[in-house]
Amino acid sequence: MSSEPFVPPKALEEGVxxxxxxxxxxxxxxxxxxxxxxxxxxxxxxxxxxxxxxEAATQLMNAExxxxxxxxxxxxxxxxxxxxxxxxxxxxxxxxxxGEGIAGWVVQHxxxxxxxxxxxxxxxxxxxxxxxEFKTRNIICAPVTIKERRIGVIEAINKxxxxxxxxxxxSLLMVLSDQVAIALDNxxxxxxxxxxxxxxxxxxxxxxxxxxxxxxxxxxxVTRYSLATARYLPLSPLEIKxxxxxxxxxxxxxxxxxxxxxxxxxxxxxxxxxxxKEHAAKGAEILNPIKQLKEIIxxxxxxxxxxxxxxxxxxxxxxxxPLIAKIIAVSxxxxxxxxxxxxxxxxxxxxALTELKRCxxxxxxxxxxxxxxxxxxxxxx
Amino acid sequence: MSSEPFVPPKALEEGVxxxxxxxxxxxxxxxxxxxxxxxxxxxxxxxxxxxxxxEAATQLMNAExxxxxxxxxxxxxxxxxxxxxxxxxxxxxxxxxxGEGIAGWVVQHxxxxxxxxxxxxxxxxxxxxxxxEFKTRNIICAPVTIKERRIGVIEAINKxxxxxxxxxxxSLLMVLSDQVAIALDNxxxxxxxxxxxxxxxxxxxxxxxxxxxxxxxxxxxVTRYSLATARYLPLSPLEIKxxxxxxxxxxxxxxxxxxxxxxxxxxxxxxxxxxxKEHAAKGAEILNPIKQLKEIIxxxxxxxxxxxxxxxxxxxxxxxxPLIAKIIAVSxxxxxxxxxxxxxxxxxxxxALTELKRCxxxxxxxxxxxxxxxxxxxxxx
Numbered sequence: 001m002s003s004e005p006f007v008p009p010k011a012l013e014e015g016v017x018x019x020x021x022x023x024x025x026x027x028x029x030x031x032x033x034x035x036x037x038x039x040x041x042x043x044x045x046x047x048x049x050x051x052x053x054x055e056a057a058t059q060l061m062n063a064e065x066x067x068x069x070x071x072x073x074x075x076x077x078x079x080x081x082x083x084x085x086x087x088x089x090x091x092x093x094x095x096x097x098x099g100e101g102i103a104g105w106v107v108q109h110x111x112x113x114x115x116x117x118x119x120x121x122x123x124x125x126x127x128x129x130x131x132x133e134f135k136t137r138n139i140i141c142a143p144v145t146i147k148e149r150r151i152g153v154i155e156a157i158n159k160x161x162x163x164x165x166x167x168x169x170x171s172l173l174m175v176l177s178d179q180v181a182i183a184l185d186n187x188x189x190x191x192x193x194x195x196x197x198x199x200x201x202x203x204x205x206x207x208x209x210x211x212x213x214x215x216x217x218x219x220x221x222v223t224r225y226s227l228a229t230a231r232y233l234p235l236s237p238l239e240i241k242x243x244x245x246x247x248x249x250x251x252x253x254x255x256x257x258x259x260x261x262x263x264x265x266x267x268x269x270x271x272x273x274x275x276x277k278e279h280a281a282k283g284a285e286i287l288n289p290i291k292q293l294k295e296i297i298x299x300x301x302x303x304x305x306x307x308x309x310x311x312x313x314x315x316x317x318x319x320x321x322p323l324i325a326k327i328i329a330v331s332x333x334x335x336x337x338x339x340x341x342x343x344x345x346x347x348x349x350x351x352a353l354t355e356l357k358r359c360x361x362x363x364x365x366x367x368x369x370x371x372x373x374x375x376x377x378x379x380x381x
Numbered sequence: 382m383s384s385e386p387f388v389p390p391k392a393l394e395e396g397v398x399x400x401x402x403x404x405x406x407x408x409x410x411x412x413x414x415x416x417x418x419x420x421x422x423x424x425x426x427x428x429x430x431x432x433x434x435x436e437a438a439t440q441l442m443n444a445e446x447x448x449x450x451x452x453x454x455x456x457x458x459x460x461x462x463x464x465x466x467x468x469x470x471x472x473x474x475x476x477x478x479x480g481e482g483i484a485g486w487v488v489q490h491x492x493x494x495x496x497x498x499x500x501x502x503x504x505x506x507x508x509x510x511x512x513x514e515f516k517t518r519n520i521i522c523a524p525v526t527i528k529e530r531r532i533g534v535i536e537a538i539n540k541x542x543x544x545x546x547x548x549x550x551x552s553l554l555m556v557l558s559d560q561v562a563i564a565l566d567n568x569x570x571x572x573x574x575x576x577x578x579x580x581x582x583x584x585x586x587x588x589x590x591x592x593x594x595x596x597x598x599x600x601x602x603v604t605r606y607s608l609a610t611a612r613y614l615p616l617s618p619l620e621i622k623x624x625x626x627x628x629x630x631x632x633x634x635x636x637x638x639x640x641x642x643x644x645x646x647x648x649x650x651x652x653x654x655x656x657x658k659e660h661a662a663k664g665a666e667i668l669n670p671i672k673q674l675k676e677i678i679x680x681x682x683x684x685x686x687x688x689x690x691x692x693x694x695x696x697x698x699x700x701x702x703p704l705i706a707k708i709i710a711v712s713x714x715x716x717x718x719x720x721x722x723x724x725x726x727x728x729x730x731x732x733a734l735t736e737l738k739r740c741x742x743x744x745x746x747x748x749x750x751x752x753x754x755x756x757x758x759x760x761x762x
Contacts, residue, residue, distance in 0.1 A: 027411060200578065204667065
């Protein structure tokens, strides 16, 4: 019929269909990779990015476990971040030296690795399995590199289809590792900037505070007490961040108060006290132009308001006083009572606590005092 | 020979190979998408992310032009960011109302769109083509949505293979659009935090400055002059950022100086002057604990050093004085001369400039004075 060589149509079809399925499979995994990269990059929280990175490795490699090991710069060690149900705690206490184990080898040499028979590989570190009663059948591991600096490795353990990892897996893991590196780096940059902000605010607040010779460390303590109290109140992580900044800056209005009033060793006269009272509103004025800080202004402006309306600057009552201000008020009162003034001794912490309870509901917010007391009793204050 | 229906082997092979090639093509584009997403996410600079987004759309869609249109919230308008060789300027001046043109329709309805015959589509806005002498043959456009909020659209114009855009293109563009949204959002968050930092530093610096009644606006002017001067010196964008923070905080050490010295309307005596001089080292001390700010400390600490070694606090000479401090020194000197003091009148700007030139090489750095003079002559100071 024709001069072409005979090829059985069905066999041909099957052969082609196999490659066809392989490529379809590859397309699916690339689509998954794209989705995972999206999830990875949509957080700037370092801890959250780490968690997502491990989950992504597990899912993309179709493995039982994924983990991320990061280099602890000072110690030349790798520490674990594990996405392994129930075993996290045991694993987290473990570290590997650079060069030790598969992960240590990969981070040292910067070369990705598949080990489908770890029991016969001298590089394999048996410690992790022994501690966690987990059996490593096979392992795939790629270095994580940011701007030419190796910061750790990402690995997946125990491929679910029991065939072991292959080159295709490795090339996908390497792409994921680059995405992880970027997401981690962005989160690090964001976190560093945030720390720079906090520390600068703290340093300037401390410098401003130093003009008042009787309040050494006050700002720092009020911030610490407020954050401890907040743990027993229904505040979101974002609200806690605002509370922290607000507590750090609560007294910055004192920058506008005269030296001689701040330094006066005696009790203040009515006119002087009137001037001191201005610090709350003055602090709010200083921060008013900063639109990103509008959430913290209530804490600065109203931390001297009292529940019964006898506070300042506006004489707000009860529910009209913002929660953030009520928290700072309790911490501020406690610290004022427990530190010495030239004209009076410090109260003991126990006596100050009794005093807080006594003022609860009239001067101070009841719910906040309760939270403060709980934090105190658990040793957080 | 057999009962199977006759299928010519070659035709079968070709048919299968066509689907095969299609899937291979898809794999290639997914790989490209992964690479583009990596490039997109590896910057936290909003402007840079925008540029990369347009380039990514152009490349992924195999189009002649890609653009990103973002909503200007206040104005209910879309403004262009275009990746079109040579036409950027004409396009950037153009805006579309929400609802106007293909892009306006897409952002209004939140539905992606392919328009392969724009000339017959009533939604098509001809203004852009008319202004740029560009011929739109076909267009593909997808909304860009962050946390359920539509912030703009991404589009590609003129598919290079002349066949028009298809559904496959659209699904890829939609994935890209999600990646763009994430990268833009991260850049926005980073930028907002950075602004919050700058503004807080500025507000606190301004509050500290206010204690000295003779220097209203000094910090702000010194910062402005320093940044203008830096344009004529070989500083990297990062160094310019450090210079800005350093200029903002250069006088914060004054927080440690007594009110009565700051407020004294007469010339200061030697002992008082000695106290004033301490502000440079005190400022550095306040910032010392902040490791992320170590680059700005030289500007704060050494902005009163002089080239001939007669300055303070250390009496550094010439090349031992950091550039950032030399820049702040020139700006500081110029502002001091051009503002009135109770004990002397302000010099005119021209006279102050002559004075700067006279001190160039002895008190002030020659190269920095030259840069300052250039910025002055172009009207930037």
